[in-house]
Amino acid sequence: MRRSPLAGRLMATTLPIALVLGSAGTTAVAEPMYGRSMSTYGLPGGIDTPTAETLPDGTLGATVSWSDYARRSNIVFQALPGLTTVLRYSRIDGINDYRDNGYITDRSLDLRYQVLDEQGWRPALAVGLQDFLGTGVYSGEYIVATKTVTPSVRVSAGLGWGVLAGKPRTIDIDDEGGTPNVDDWFRGGARPFASVSWQVNDRLSLVAEYSNTDYVARYSNGQVFQQGDEPGSSLNLGAYYSFGRAYQVGVYSIGGNSFGAQFSIALNPREAPYPSGLEKAPAPVRPRPSPGADPDGWSGVWAQDPTAQPAIQAALGDAMADEGQILESMALSSSRAEVRLRNTRYINQAEAVGRTARLMTRALPPSVETFVITSTAEGLPTSSVTLRRSDVERLENTEAGQIAAASVLSDAPAGAPGLVRSEGVYPRFRWSIKPTLNLGIFSAEDGLTHEVGAEARASYEIAPGLVLTGALRQRVFGNIERRGPGIPGQRGEYYTAEEYEADPSLETTPEGVPRVRSDTRMYSGNDSPVIPELTLAYYAKPTPAVYTRVTAGLLERAYGGVSAEVLWKPAGSPLALGAEVNRVRKRDFDQLFDFRDYEVTMGHVSAYYEFANGFTAQVDVGKYLAGDKGATVSLTREFANGWRLGAYATKTDLSSEEFGEGSFDKGVTLSIPLGWATGQPSRERVNANLRSLSRDGGAQLNVRDRLYDQVRESHSVKLYEGWGRFWR
CATH class of the missing domain: 3.30.300 (GMP Synthetase; Chain A, domain 3)
Structure with missing residues (x-):
């Protein structure tokens, strides 16, 4: 991408000046510059403007803010000491789309990287991309510096492009989203922004900022929408109060004529509610008696x-x-x-x-x-x-x-x-009954959706490596109701469940792609008991470093068949190689024992690599449920206490038009050990897969207990990362 002249000058002057200032000051290592309050966009910052602050490494948080201009729900993750990421779901009032509701819902993703931390006279310096995927309602870029003036006062100043400069990008009404708007980055003219924060005491902080955001949206068809009233000035004010170690509430004003409120939570995986755990102490080592005594x-x-x-x-x-x-x-x-x-x-x-x-x-x-x-x-x-x-x-x-x-x-x-x-x-028999909760938080059509129920699960281990597993689930209540996929050419309109079941031709999109996941709502909202899983699995180990698995039955709620896998994973190696092949058929929507007509043979070859700093990279190449071919790249970070957070992206040979809105599959995975919150030792986890859409392209089969996660727990990288608990 060709940089704009202004961006080139900034990179040629701002960074060298910061380096010179840093070298002129003391060489003592300063404390990391952690944010004192969260902006309405979910990152450490002012009110609507960014700063160069970060969060403690590994922090996972959420922010909900409300004002006349927008209702924003943000999930923030400090992926690396300098890299902050945000997933955002917003309702923006004053804008119309095809639904003509007087507001739109929008998903966006931000990245911010702290290029330099504060040291001596040198300020912290960060570069950020705001809403750089999708339609770009909040699209903008920035370079910002933050300096601690006194122990309680910090000053930030920067240059912003796009919405941060009061020059929002034109939104293409035909854009399906999901691809970076690279050609717009750091272009269209920059304007300055600034903020000052004052930490009054351990709990209270006050913020004032100068912002150029004008809360206007421009569409490619010529429509222009004002989001709420035009701000009376460029001055925004806010006050934030922290309680406990993880919570913060705030109130703020935008331009003096609009007020908002905010709530934030930030969880640091290194700061468990019970840092030492509540498990009982182990039995002490018993020294051997002398040879004469025994x-x-x-x-x-x-x-x-x-x-x-x-x-x-x-x-x-x-x-x-x-x-x-x-x-x-x-x-x-x-x-x-x-x-x-x-x-x-x-x-x-x-x-x-x-x-x-x-x-x-x-x-x-x-x-x-x-x-x-x-x-x-x-x-x-x-x-x-x-x-x-x-x-x-x-x-x-x-x-x-x-x-x-x-x-x-x-x-x-x-x-x-x-x-x-x-x-x-x-043989060994185990069973459990647990509540279930399904949440949908990034649906542009439905907002926050939920389904609550109960699940009875049982397993019967017949012999080593031979396991029969089944589950029975009953929905109790929720607002996730059965419905068909969207009607082509009629955005926001859906086939009814009855229409979809009655016409098998609808199970293929007009572009010829089988509906393998876009009709996933047909498997929801069933008030009768369902069988999400019923399988017989056989695990074997033909050589000391090779593992195999064959699983047959109702593999997941939407597919049944046979899944076979082989994995090469030496205990002392960070590298693993695997292959999987599946022959599956689509289950009927009642999730009992009937099947529909669609069936496919799909699978992939995989490579895994564990880095010593808690990161695991995975690449899968092969054929997906819809018959498309491509690759999935995943990166997961795991902490010594078991927290895992990852991101993945899949690109296949489907075109953007065939794939539909989003252009390619991507999402975020989260896994929190139950023992982290309760203090009691447990191997149970709370898992979530955050994705904005269920599309047919790049769709994988959801098979339980794949080999890699079963095997790696006791292998070199994972075992020794937790070795500090050997004497616990």
Whole structure:
């Protein structure tokens, strides 16, 4: 993209000046410049103008603001120490579209990168893209600097383009959105903005800003809309009050003639409500008695007694069960013991391994020096940690890094000599009844939607690796009702459920694309019990580093069939390679046992790579549910306490016209461990997939328990990132 002359001058002057100012000041490292209040756009800032502030790394937050100009709901994530991202859903009054409601709803995405943090005389400096995907109601770019004048006063000043300069971009009424409006970036003339914030005390902050936003929207058909009254001036004022560690409320005025209110919440995954957890303390390591005190135990003659291993295995299994672990099998000799454990309680596999090692010191005779702790998933051994008992005894009260250095991680073979299965482990039946909540928060047509119900889920583990799983769900109430997809050429109009079921030809778009996900609302709003899943899965491990899965049955609420997967994942490697193939048929909308006519063979090959800083990249290339071919790129960040947040994008051989609004598939995934909020150890998670639209292009099959997430928990990168909890 060719930069405008003004942008070129800014890059040639502003950045060098900031660097010179920084070098002239002190070299002491300052505290990071974290935002004191959130703007109406959901980022640290003034009221409507941005600043160069950030949030603590990894912070996930939300802001809801209301004024005569807009109602904005923002989800903010500090993806990197310098990179802040925002997903926004807005209702903008005073603008009409094809619905003629007197307002429009709009989705937008912002990115801001802090190029320089504050240091000495040098201000913090940030560059931002506002609403750079889609139709561009809030489209604008900016360069802003923020400086701490006194400990309680900060000043920000910058140059803005687009809406920030009072020069909103013309909105193309035919634009389907979803693609960057690169040609508009940093063009169309810039104007300055500024703000001052005063931290009155620990709770209260006051903000004043100079803004050029004029709240006007211009469309390509010549229509011009004023969003509320024209501001009486360029001066905006606000006051914000914080309570607790995560909440803030605020009131503000725009131009002196309009007032608004705001509520913000910010959660830092490193600041759990119960930082130390509420789990009970582990059993302490039991040092071995001297050889003189237990000569038989040290000599190993006990191993010749056929009753020794069953008694030891039963005692160890009972102790592990109290810790939420299942002792699946055990091999025992006079000098070596291998236990195969299934972790059912702790989000960090290292904590399960550490507690098991402690219990082994208490249950095993003194001649056993080598401990091999093998983790399992779905009945398959996934990795082995080998320790010397003397190191466990010696290092109990040291930092976890020392026991990590003394351990060896290796691939675990499917079988091992002398393994004896524990009694009562297989077959195993489990069941649960839980409430369900489905939320839709980014629908331009429907606003916030919800569905509340209950789900009974059961699994029957017939043998190692062979699992029968089923679920029965009942809706109780909600406003997500059944309906067909949109009627082509009639924006905002939909087929009724009855019309859609009666005419099979509607299950293909006018462009010839099968409706594999755009009719997902046909699977909602069912007041009768439904079966979202009923499967038989078989997991196997043909070699120490290769895993396989075959799942057959009702795979998800919309598709049934057979799914087969193979994964190569060495325990000590950050790289994994996989392949999956699925033969599926579309289920009937009642989600029972009938099927519709559409069926497809689809699948992909995948590459995964785990970086040492908590990031995992994944690339899937193949064929999707609608028969289109392309690739999905995903990037996920995971913290040591189990928080995960990721983003993905899929582009296939469908054209923008065939794909429809949005142009390509994209979304954000969020997974929060339940134990983070409750303090109680648990492997349960709250998961969400935030996406603005359900489209047919790039649609994947939703199969539970894919191999990579099952296996990686006990492999090198993930295991050692949580190794600090080995002694917990």
